[in-house]
């Protein structure tokens with residue numbers, strides 16, 4: 596079978612087995628194959644083998660709590676919150692509801708990090724209040740992460756002081772064309788976070804069938820050039836009522852192919868730790884991804900106000916995904932490893948005590 600695979604793909608993968616990531620040109624070659632080609636299967640397998648081998652076959656769970664929803668001036672054509680097409684009523688989480696979600700996420704100390712997700716235009720004091728409340732309620736090793744709009748260094752410094760360790764931020768595909776935001780400001784925000792001492796988690800997103808390989812690579816390499824700590828791929832979900840829903844979605848098999856190329860392009864970076872796939876799918880976890888995300892509250896990829904009732908996965912579903920995808924450990928926020936097996940998953944699948 597070896598001889599059947601394109602020689603250049605073989606060479607790229609052999610260099611990766613030796614510790615060398617493919618450069619942009621090599622990534623373009625890997626992405627040029629159809630997702631059901633023999634080459635794509637080889638790329639997905641190699642990425643998973645390499646990433647798992649460097650990380651003791653571990654995966655992590657990230658949680659996300661959506662704090663608020665209002666029609667958003669970002670107006671992204673793929674997002675349920677865009678001001679010209681938002682269909683939800685504005686809402687903000689109460690302290691009681693927020694506290695119950697934090698306790699639920701963190702009670703077994705196997706959540707690596709918890710995102711607090713605000714809007715593009717957010718109230719810093721409101722956000723910091725939620726960070727401080729989360730900090731007070733957490734007794735284990737879970738890190739607090741932030742997912743908010745464009746921000747200056749000072750805002751990130753205040754978040755760091757309140758207990759945030761990293762941000763999720765992205766300059767999205769066709770930013771400024773399918774969104775009302777400025778791509779330069781999106782990228783500057785990531786550098787602002789680094790300057791404030793926060794880690795940056797980036798993502799190639801939101802990928803649709805219409806994107807060219809060059810567009811995908813431009814986006815992927817923003818995270819690489821700035822020295823992100825996590826990278827990921829998100830396929831665009833055709834959210835009903837959003838303008839870009841008409842283009843449809845890429846398959847999960849193509850999503851896995853993209854995850855594999857991102858994993859190969861980033862595994863050798865000294866800053867890199869984990870690779871995500873959105874939304875969580877088994878194919879992604881046998882293609883190099885090792886981050887599973889649980890979501891509750893509002894979610895830009897969902898038209899339902901409480902995403903855990905629809906698209907979002909809970910902690911038990913995340914643990915089952917990790918077990919079923921053959922990982923042997925879950926990592927805590929302090930990088931400690933917990934062996935994962937059926938007893939572990941079933942013993943934690945219990946109702947809330949509160």
Ligand code: SF4
Nearest residue numbers: 667669670671674715
């Ligand atoms: S993706 Fe973010 S910035 Fe864009 S409309 Fe949605 S909430 Fe606003």
